[in-house]
Structures are given as structure tokens and as C-alpha cells.
Amino acid sequence: MRSPSPRSAAVTALAGAVCAAASLVAATGAVFGAPAAGAAVACQVGYTAADWGTGFTAAVTITNRGPAVGGWTLTYSYTGNQRLANGWNGRWSQSGTTVTVVNESWNGSLATGAAVQAGARFAYSGANADPTGFTLNGTACNGGTEPTETPTTPPTTPPSDGTAPKLKVSGNTFVDAAGAAVRLRGVNRSGGEFACVQGNGVWDGPMDAASVAAIKDWNANAVRVPLNSDCWLGLDNVDPAYRGAAYQNAVKNYVGLLEENGITPIVELHWSHGLWTGNDNHCDTAAAECQKPMPDAEYAPEFWSQVAAAYKDDTAVVFDLFNEPYPNNLQVMDYGQSWKCWRDGGPDCPGLTYEAAGMQDLLDAVRATGAQNVVLAAGNSYSNDLGQWLAQRPADPAGNLAAAWHSYNFNFCEDAACWDRQLAPVAAEVPLVAGEIGENTCGHSYVDTLMSWLDGHGASYLGWTWNTWDCAGGPSLISSYDGTPTAYGAGLRDHLRSAP
Template sequence: MSPPRLPVIAAAGAFAVAAAAVLLPPLTASGATPACSVEYSVTNSWDSGFQAGVKIINNGAPTSSWSLKFDFAGTQKVTQGWSAKWSQSGRTVTASNESWNGALPTGGSVDAGFIASGKGSDPAPTTFELNGVTCDKDPGSSPSPSPTGTDPSQPPADPGTAPALHASGNKLVDAKGAERHLYGVNRSGGEFMCVQGRGIFDGPVDDASVAAIADWKVNTVRIPLNEECWLGTADIDPAYAGANYVSAVKDYVSRLEAHGITPIVELHWTYGTYTGNSSGCADVHASCQKPMPDAQYSPSFWKSVAGTFKDDPAVAFDLFNEPYPDRATTTLDQAWTCWRDGGTCPGIGYEVAGMQDLVDAVRAAGAQNLVLIPGVAYANDLRQWVSHEPADPAGNTAAAWHSYNFNTCSSASCWNEQLTPVISKVPFVAGEIGENTCSHGYVDQVMSWLDAHDASYLGWTWNTWDCSTGPSLISSYDGTPTPYGTGLRDHLRSLR
């Protein structure tokens, strides 16, 4: 599923906060200099609002642009700002440089400020990220493992680590041969924030936010990505692309693994002009869901991603979010041929990379990681998955399925007919389940059916959006569930 378009609050002020003094970079507890430091201060307050300033100090490599991100702990809302382009989504605030103050040399600093509604006495932000890197943090430190417990029916790997997974028949097993199931959530943001010039992730991805996910007894998080942001193409702001983007994704993967959570990195938005049936946008760039991956960038994306994580078998790869070549072609057979083989596909104006091309790209990079392969009809139709299954020399693939109450195949009778033949052959992961009702009646049915068929599933999505505009599991990144999210949370906890 693609995220809803989120509102951006931004206002430019007419004055800047002056620099107070030249500061020496602070040291962390181990004595190492952090990559960046941030000073936050409330300079004025009144009954319904306050004025605050931030001083950003760059202790790392010089940069030509910057973006600062932090979360409010209360109900504060930015209403006006200066010396930066200010925006806010939920509790997450982003400040990006103006055209005249983007250069930030090593040892350099920049000041910016804002006015917000709320109370200045509300808790101040505690964690700041500059260009995706956590400030005031020892660069050699590692996140602490989660203190959450385990269950003998779903054994973890060594404490604080995620298990290496492999397909064995129609089961997923760990390095010791024990059967595993993937139960978890999606963490949307990496697919759209960067291409919209608003950051890398939507909301916090620090250790505290991962601990909140783990508290739901989640053992898997799927991370949607954008191929142009990962590859650093010219149309993406460098602050959110290339090395900065890759580093942010790697950091998040490490934090998840430190809590024993399996990361699934997934290709969500891709390049290529498509204006046919069910088109998400006319833009050639990776700014919406396209019907199929593109031959220009998608194999390169997967070769790079696979090369990045090939020595970490705990990371799983989901090849493409929701293929829908069936909406562009005239027959289902044509759609499945396009799905597997790519090339010139009926109704699609760009050269397509098929699922076989992407499997080949992953394995050519030397990665033996588990690969998830979705079906057609927005991953809701798997009827010809087995007969068109891509060849994999590593023998490590699983079928991926998406299920929402508004999909065509949304009943137990359809699942019995279309899914059971696939489940009997290969491991089966419902990479997205959800509903647009702000309730959990449908996902309760889906989870019950999948449990009975020994399958895995992940809810969409761990983001604080209005559940009436999209299936949002939480209302706060501390793990407070929406009415919809309550169903998933309580069910996952019941399994442990």
C-alpha cells in the first residue's frame, strides 16, 4: 500500500536567532566526538505558545545542505519559523536549510528558531538527527538490546540479535533448523519522505521507537524504500539521498536487529512513466507506486542493497511492493509473463524488470538472503505464482501477499481457493494486512486464517496518520494503538 499524502506545515520568518558563542564540540561518555551536536532552548513563552531556538554544530564531514529532525513529546505545534524551512508531521518536526545557509563545514554551526503553540514547559525534545545521523551520540556506540521476553514457541536467536532465516520446503527456519514465523508491522516513510524533499523517515527511528515496536511482541519490521533515494539520482536532495539515505537505512536495520527484530527491506517506489489504468501519478520519477519495477534502476538498486546486506543473513529482501501489470495488460497470462520476465510489457511504456531479473541481481551480488516475491493485482492475486516462480539458485524464496478489506480476494473462500496451493509449496508471508475502517474486524479474520495455515503476517503501518485516511496502527510513536492497531497488538501479544 502507498502512504496517504501528508500535510506539511511551514512558515518562513523575517529574522534569525544570532549565534551566542563559539562552542567546542562535546564529548560522549566514551570520549569520542559525536558527528553533530544540537542545543535546544526555549527563549520566550506565554499561556498558549512559546519561542525556541536550535543551534546545530557539525563535527563531521562538511555538507552543502542539512536537515534537522526531532520529535515533540507533547502537543506542541510549529506555527512559524526562521533561518530554516520548518515542517511538522504528527509530533515529528523537520528543519531544512534555506538556500543561503546550507553550507555547514566541519566545526561550523547554524542557528534557527521557531514559534509554536503549546506550552514551553512541555518536555523538550531529547533526540535530534542531522541528515539522518543521531547527534550527541558516540559514533562507536551500539543500541542496547530490548529487555522484552521470549516465548519457547517462537524462539529468538542469541539475545539481542535477529535470526538468520532460510526457506525449507514451505517453512521458514533459523540457522538451527527451528521453524520461524514473521509477525510484525510495516514502518512507512523511507519510500516517500526523501522524494518529497522532507527527510528520510517519517517520525522517529531511534532506539526508543524500536523498543516501543518490540513491546507489541513484534519480531519483524518491513521497511519500504525508494530506489532513486538509495541510488542518489540527481532529482533527489543530496541530504536525503545516496550515502546519507543508505547510512540511515543501515542504522535502522542495526537497531531493529539489536532488539531481535527481523528487518525486511523492500522496494516500494520506482522510476518509469505510466499513465494507464490505475496510474498513481504521471511523474517519471519514483514518486508513486508503478505497476512494475523498471529495468533502468531497479536491478541496480537490488544489486546495491544485496551487496550492502549480503553478510547479514538476518535481513530479508522484499523485491517489489505491489505489482499490478494486470491493470495494464489484456489477459492475466500476459500479466504473469510480464511479472516474471519483464522486458516490453503490454500497456507499460517503460522497459520492465521482471521478478527473475531482480532475483538474479540479488544473487549476482553474492547475497543468499531470504527473498520475498509478491503476486499481481497489488500483491493480492497469487493464482499463477507457483507456475511462474522465478528460479533461485540459493533456493531461498517465499511468496508475499497483501490483504485489505477493499481487495478483490478478501474472503475465506477466496483464500482457500487461491492461497492454499501456494502455502503448500513455499513459505508464505502476508507482507501487508489492514483495513480502512479504523477498526480491526477484517484483520482479525485474516490473522485467524493465516494462523490456521501456519503463515506469517505484518500490519500496515507503524505511522501516526489518521486511520480514516489509511490503516495506521498507532496514534503515538510510544506505541499507543489506534482502535485498528489494538487488534494487531493484542493478537501478537497473545502469540507470545
């Protein structure tokens, strides 16, 4: 969405959240039948492991075959020197060779037939045999063997309790250093695009460890961080306290905090320079005080040169080139030309009153630094149109380019027919990230439907926004920075927490 007006708290960007825990490389899953007489739980446990020689990711799927339970504790043992590093979707611990997993507060209740997944990373040397016996709530699970399915996509990496994964593109999927697939699902954290240029600080609200812990508690594994080019570059229109090195260090500190919590930071150019007063303008100034139709050639490439240089040695950081290009909405060029403008900028943007940088220019600025980070290029018409994204996408020598798309209930492309027509072909070829999703009703029926479609196509998504604004003024996920959700936010939170 377009960003807020200069003093408004109802900014238009999105977030998306994530918790990816599943589909690991196939291994034998053991089916465990009825427990001993008088036991409270009948259970079935499936175990899979993705092994890279010195470590592995283990996933357990617990299915309740007995009466409903309000909490669970799983134990099993290894026969080698496997050592627990971290775990997710449960409280993992290890004593000797015995591993114990206790439910989290939000996934302890299992109705009859319900299943829950949890995962962890381990290090080892020597042999790495799968465990053969499991105990749930003190009762041994036993039985036959589950059918083994061969996955058609790489295994999915769950959120980490440690450093965020280093990412690259493999086909239409993000993968980590071990080759496991990663879907980015989380939230946007707005503020860095507007507070600084308005003289109100660098951020809007707390950006500390407690606020990140609250985001993580929603099972999010990615946070999109909108930025301002004037503030990063230290232009004179910005208060000296909030520009240049002060701004850059604040961004660096927040990016580091996210990574320490296993959360992927997506840094994004949101507000940029360039005077546009024609159709669909949002401010009558060249300064980066609102959403512009296209990034400017004067400052935007330099912004990305500096950002890429700062993070080129950290491929856990994802770059989102420009929030919401909208050359198709200016009424100065036809649809086909607007896509050429989107890609190439400059003379290919007839009628624009400042020189634009195209997505190719910004990508070139990133790659010229040597940065190999994953880069997102958002589509046309406020990023809601991907109709010519595949045909016009910029060339990336690193092969690490993904498509970004924004979707709200009031956009043009807001139903499954449009998603099937425009998004499915893109998602089949490159990773698709719905960088902003939301609805202005403060309900969640639209995003529920959208997230299900995106899940079915292996796409990533982030909800807009983790800010305590009046939900009536724009999609706001929370009413308090402790993570208390709005009605809209509850829909995203519950979906993230239940996601495999």
C-alpha cells in the same frame, strides 16, 4: 496497498508483526497437580528443549489449574552448567543453577485453565538434562506426565532479545541457524519510500531506540521497511541531503537497530522509476514519486545489486523485491500475459510505456552479488493475487524464495473461500508472508479473521502501518510513537501479544 500520493500521509503498505514462541522439539512435559494445603496456585508445567549440542532453546508452558491469578513467578533448576543467554514472554534471570521467570506486564493474569508460554536460549557444555521440578508462586508443582506429541513442523523460535536470527527457507517454513522454525509477525514502518523524494527528510517520524522498543513491546519480531530507488541510488531529482550515502547510511543504522533488538528487518523496494500515465496511474512523472505498475529495468536491478551487496553477509535481513506489482490492472494485456510480465518484464509487458524488470530480473540481480538472503516476491494485482504465483515463480538457485501477499478488507481476495483457493496451495509449498494486512474502517474484525486463518496455515504477517496518520485516511496502527494503538492497532497488538 498502493503507496500514498506525494504529500499524503496515508500510505498504502502494510506491516505485520510477530512473536513466535512455541512448538519446540518434543521432550517430556511434566504434569503437576494440586499444591500443598493453603497454596494459592495449582499448576501444570510443560518443558521442552531444542538442543544443537552447545546450546538449546527451552520453552515452558504454564497452565493454571487453580483460581485466577494476577501474576506468576516460575522457578526451576538445572543439574549441569546451563547458562542463560536471553529470554522472551517473561523476565528471565539465573542464580547458580536456579532459573527464575517472572511474568511480563501483559501476560501475568491467568484465569482458571488458562496457559502462558515463555522461552529462553541457553549455552552449555557436557550434559543437558531436563529439569524435573518446578515451583510456581512459591508452591511446588507435582504430578504425572503429559502426553508427548511429535511435531509435524520444525520448532518455532520466539522473538529474541538479542541479534535477529539468520534465516533460510526449508520447505514451506523459515528456519534459523539452529533449524528452528521462524514466523515473521510484526509491522510496516512507512516513510523511507516517500519522505526523501518529497524533500522532508529520510523518514517520517522517529526511527530511534525508543520507537523500536515500542514496536518490540507489541511482541513484534519483524519490521518491513519500504524504500525508494531514486533516493538509494542518489538520483538528481532528490535533495542531496536525503540521497545516496546519506540515505543508505540511515537505512543501515535502522536495520542495525532492529537487528540488535532481535527484530527481522525486511527491506523492500516500494517507489521506483518509470513513467506510466495509463489506467490506474498514480503520478505523471518517471521519478520514484508514487507506486508504479512494475519495477523499471533502468534502475530497479541496480538498486537490488547495491542493496544485496550491502547486506549479503547478513542473512538476518530479508529482501522484498517490489511492493505491489499490478500489470493485470493496466488494461493492456490479458491475465495470463500479465503474469508473464510479472515474472519476465521487458517484451512480456506489451503496452507498458517504460521497460519493466520482472521478478526474475530482480532476483537475478540479488543472487549475482553472492547474496543468499531470503527473498520475497509479491503477487499480481497489488500483491493481492497469487493465482499463478506457483506456476510463474522465478527460479532461485539459492532455494530461498518465499511468496508475499497483501490483504485489506476492500481487496478482491478478502474471504476464507478465496484464501483457501489461492493462498493455501502456496502456503503448503513455500513460506507465505502477508507483508501488508489492514482495514480502512479503523476496526480490526477483518484482520482478526485473517490472522487466525494465517496462523492456521503457518504463515507470517505484518500490519500496515506504524505511523501516526489519521486512521480514516488509511490503516494506521498507532496514535503516538510510544506505541499507543488506534482501535485497529489494538487488535493487532493484542493478537501478537497472545500469539504462541
